[in-house]
Every structure is written in C-alpha cells, then in structure tokens.
Amino acid sequence: MCRWLAYSGTPLLLDTILYKPAHSLIDQSLHSKLGVETTNGDGFGVGWYPEGGNGTPALMRDVGPAWNNRNLRELADHVTSPLFFAHIRASTGTAVQQTNCHPFRHGRWLWMHNGSIAGFRSMRRDLTLLVDPVLYPEIEGTTDSETMFHLALTRGLEEDPPGAVARMVGVVERVGHEHGVEYPVQMTVAVSDGTTVWAFRYSSQGSSRSLFYSTRVDSLRRLHPEVSFLQEVSDETRLVVSEPLGDLPGAWNEVPESCYGVVRAGDDDLRPFAPEPA
Numbered sequence: 577m578c579r580w581l582a583y584s585g586t587p588l589l590l591d592t593i594l595y596k597p598a599h600s601l602i603d604q605s606l607h608s609k610l611g612v613e614t615t616n617g618d619g620f621g622v623g624w625y626p627e628g629g630n631g632t633p634a635l636m637r638d639v640g641p642a643w644n645n646r647n648l649r650e651l652a653d654h655v656t657s658p659l660f661f662a663h664i665r666a667s668t669g670t671a672v673q674q675t676n677c678h679p680f681r682h683g684r685w686l687w688m689h690n691g692s693i694a695g696f697r698s699m700r701r702d703l704t705l706l707v708d709p710v711l712y713p714e715i716e717g718t719t720d721s722e723t724m725f726h727l728a729l730t731r732g733l734e735e736d737p738p739g740a741v742a743r744m745v746g747v748v749e750r751v752g753h754e755h756g757v758e759y760p761v762q763m764t765v766a767v768s769d770g771t772t773v774w775a776f777r778y779s780s781q782g783s784s785r786s787l788f789y790s791t792r793v794d795s796l797r798r799l800h801p802e803v804s805f806l807q808e809v810s811d812e813t814r815l816v817v818s819e820p821l822g823d824l825p826g827a828w829n830e831v832p833e834s835c836y837g838v839v840r841a842g843d844d845d846l847r848p849f850a851p852e853p854a
Contacts, residue, residue, distance in 0.1 A: 582775060583813075585659075587627050595649075597821035605643045611785075611818065616665060618665045618667040619640070621679050622652075624659070625659045631684075633684065661679045685768070687765070688765070691761070703747070706727060706751075727744040728741050739852070741776055741836075742849065742851050746852040758780075789816050789817075791827055796826065800826075812841060831846070835849050
C-alpha cells in the first residue's frame, strides 16, 4: 500500500515535516512500521497551497523513490506552505508512472489515497463509465485512486465532500458486489480545497489501514514545554498521517474505524462515516 500525510497550520518549510521528524515520511519510504509493505518506493508526490490560500495547488510527482530524490530535497528546503499533502506510493498492481502518483488535482482540490479497490481490473470499465463525461478527459493514469477521485467529483465533492465520498464508496461497493467482490473498498483518503482538510478511514471489511491525527498544539505545549517546534506553530496546526512521525508521548491519536475528520480554522471535528447506497 502507501503512506501519506496532510499538514495544515502555520506556514512551514516542507522540509520541517517531510525530512526532520525521526520517523518522517521520507524515513517511512524505506522503513514503514504500520504499512502492508516496509518499502514504499514506487513514486511519490507533494501538493501544496500558496500562503494566502489563493490559486490552485502546485504539484510535484515523480516515479522514483522519495528517499534519494534530489529535486524533492531541493524543493523541501525552499517551499513554504500552510497546507500541503505528501504521498509515497507502493503500487497495488498498476504501472509505476508519473500520472499514477498522488496527490491528484482538480482545480483547487487535492486528493490522495492509501488502500485499493479489490478486483479493480475487472470493474474498471464499469466504474469509469460512471464518471461525468465532462470530467472523464482529466483521468490521466490507471489507478483505482484516481478513479475514486473522479467518481467523488461526479457525485458532488466540490459542494459536499463527506457526502460525495460516501456516495462514491456506495457506488464502488455496489459495482464490486455485482462483480462478485465481497469487500471492494479499502481506504484512507485525504481531500482538501485549500482551506479545509477531510480525512477518511473506511473499509468494506471493517479492518482499515492505519490513520492518525495529532493532538491539539496547546495541549502538547503543556505536556512538552521543552519541544521548540510546539512554540513555533499556532494552535490551529494539525497533522493527519498514515503512521506517527515520532514517538512523542501523547502526540498521536488513532482515527477510529469508519470515521472521518475535518481539519479547519476553529474547532476540528471527528464524525462517523458510512457509505451511501447507490
């Protein structure tokens, strides 16, 4: 499978999150502890929003492993962002090519996924035909993840992200069952419009891939006044990750099964998630 992180908060150099933590995403590309594979070397991607929140997010994606990419190292040392996604890929069968690397982008929206659609090869045509014809030309790669994104866009992602993801999962499960697949969906998904991050943990079997969110910064400051990073970021700063970036006591909380979180200015939220039948 894959590993990913979503950061929202005080504008930071990407290096601060991608490289500096003890178990950073770059370290996880070689030494994942909670993923299906230890090594995630089938490409990577970073998507980031400019300070001020105006404009579409930028993307950098490549097919090589993240751990030795000099362009990523250079970019991380010079790009500052208040909201960014990063993803390291372990292919579940589709080609190792740039158009299959996450995050995926549509206008101001970013999407990334860990997991798979079971039996995707057999149902790919049926699922693709359910994508809005206006959106279909935007599908550049061959992954189930990108198809899921465009199915969610077709079902109203830009107006109602949680509802659209629930309807997308409902469609995939229906088509999967029609093809004899008992448990079609395995996913952790992050999606953002540049101001809010939605993160979902769900699987048809009820045994989803790992997902964690960081504890409120004000609480962590009280627990760890010696950690300088916590003094430098705002109370609004939050991370959502496939696996913790370090072992700081009290810093990480597991997203419950079949739930989604909303990270935004003000109070964040954690809610139950269920597919909508299609």
